[in-house]
Amino acid sequence: MLTSACYVVLFILCFVYSYFPTMKMITKISEEVDDMYNAHCHAGSLSRPAIIDSLRKTLQSKSVFEAEQPVCVADFGTADGRASLSLMKEIIEIIKQDCGQEQTIVVCFNDQPTNDFCRLSQVIQGFEQGLRLPAYSNIYPVMIPRTMYEQCLPDNSVDLAISSVATHYLSKRICYIKQGASIAYADENEERLMKEQGKADWRAFVISRGKELKPGGFLITMNISADTKNEKPFSELYGIKHLASFVTDMARDGIITQEEYLATNLCTQEIRTDADFMEPFTSCLTEIQDLGLELVSIKPFKHFLQHQTFDIVQKDDKVKLEYSRQIVAFAYPWMYHVIYEGLSDNRTEEDKQTITDQYFSRIQKYAFDHSDFRPFLNLTEVIIKKTHRN
Ligand SMILES: C[S@@+](CC[C@H](N)C(=O)[O-])C[C@H]1O[C@@H](n2cnc3c(N)ncnc32)[C@H](O)[C@@H]1O
Numbered sequence: 443m444l445t446s447a448c449y450v451v452l453f454i455l456c457f458v459y460s461y462f463p464t465m466k467m468i469t470k471i472s473e474e475v476d477d478m479y480n481a482h483c484h485a486g487s488l489s490r491p492a493i494i495d496s497l498r499k500t501l502q503s504k505s506v507f508e509a510e511q512p513v514c515v516a517d518f519g520t521a522d523g524r525a526s527l528s529l530m531k532e533i534i535e536i537i538k539q540d541c542g543q544e545q546t547i548v549v550c551f552n553d554q555p556t557n558d559f560c561r562l563s564q565v566i567q568g569f570e571q572g573l574r575l576p577a578y579s580n581i582y583p584v585m586i587p588r589t590m591y592e593q594c595l596p597d598n599s600v601d602l603a604i605s606s607v608a609t610h611y612l613s614k615r616i617c618y619i620k621q622g623a624s625i626a627y628a629d630e631n632e633e634r635l636m637k638e639q640g641k642a643d644w645r646a647f648v649i650s651r652g653k654e655l656k657p658g659g660f661l662i663t664m665n666i667s668a669d670t671k672n673e674k675p676f677s678e679l680y681g682i683k684h685l686a687s688f689v690t691d692m693a694r695d696g697i698i699t700q701e702e703y704l705a706t707n708l709c710t711q712e713i714r715t716d717a718d719f720m721e722p723f724t725s726c727l728t729e730i731q732d733l734g735l736e737l738v739s740i741k742p743f744k745h746f747l748q749h750q751t752f753d754i755v756q757k758d759d760k761v762k763l764e765y766s767r768q769i770v771a772f773a774y775p776w777m778y779h780v781i782y783e784g785l786s787d788n789r790t791e792e793d794k795q796t797i798t799d800q801y802f803s804r805i806q807k808y809a810f811d812h813s814d815f816r817p818f819l820n821l822t823e824v825i826i827k828k829t830h831r832n
Pocket residue numbers: 463465466467478481485486518519520521522525526552553554557588589590591605606607608611612613776
């Protein structure tokens with residue numbers, strides 16, 4: 443059982459933990475171009491029915507003894523917490539309804555140590571936007587700055603773990619992509635290395651969550667994944683593949699150097715297939731069996747990004763402009779740091795900002811000129827259940 447003291451110790455340990463992957467997100471509330479909600483239009487909420495169903499199942503499976511323990515829910519790769527906040531509120535209300543108002547609840551928000559935890563703190567306390575975690579005295583928010591590819595909470599302590607649009611980030615850079623800036627442009631060897639890293643990371647993610655889950659607990663993830671039907675996906679046109687191509691253009695035009703070009707490579711594996719998600723189970727890993735992990739379901743989603751301009755067929759210039767601004771809004775949160783921090787330290791801050799702005803201007807111009815495309819994401823929901831104690 444987790445006591446409050448355990449959480450305090452854990453929190454301190456997390457701060458001194460020394461793992462710092464490079465990718466981070468930028469979000470600023472109320473600035474449309476920078477709005478995390480815009481990034482993928484609540485892709486995580488597609489999992490809402492599965493999350494609520496799993497929560498009810500895990501609550502029903504509790505014994506009388508367990509009823510005295512805190513119910514613990516955790517969001518991995520939460521960014522500023524806004525994407526999961528309304529869902530977390532709903533989860534808390536359901537726990538209170540089913541287990542009683544006196545039920546203690548621990549709500550954990552994880553991201554890598556470079557995430558803006560100050561902002562996360564402000565978001566969950568409702569400082570800036572009204573929506574906040576319910577203010578019951580027996581609800582304990584916990585922030586966990588640690589890579590999700592390692593165990594982040596104690597054994598058998600979590601009832602419900604969720605994660606949305608985060609597992610495509612690799613835990614480390616395994617190679618540079620010479621002919622482009624994302625896995626879509628990788629040569630055979632580079633793609634093999636990145637897929638191997640992606641395989642190791644997914645295994646590590648599933649095993650870490652498996653250790654943390656209580657028996658009867660569930661892990662529900664919504665992951666960016668491959669285009670299995672061979673349709674032209676978001677990542678081809680306005681997403682990672684295309685976004686990366688603007689960096690290539692800037693290198694070709696002499697705006698950034700070859701070193702900067704390589705430094706802006708994306709460390710992501712966004713082309714996992716169902717077989718990749720099933721791999722820890724189909725490979726019969728002993729850890730998976732020892733932890734009593736069961737693959738409940740794998741479900742693909744084609745998720746159309748939402749904005750009124752995407753539905754307008756005949757666009758005039760005003761609508762095209764708005765459309766192109768929205769496309770930039772989707773790209774900005776995850777591409778800003780990739781570009782800015784890939785630029786040489788020899789450059790002035792002003793120079794870096796100008797080049798980064800130019801990158802987003804190029805995206806906007808392209809989107810304006812190709813505004814007939816309705817962007818979508820290929821996603822895969824994976825649900826895993828833990829059957830027994832480790
Ligand atoms: C696209 S955002 C998704 C944020 C949020 N879950 C949502 O649905 O909007 C991906 C998040 O994963 C985080 N992330 C990437 N690698 C991570 C790691 N190794 N451990 C924890 N979080 C990580 C990033 O920092 C980022 O906040």
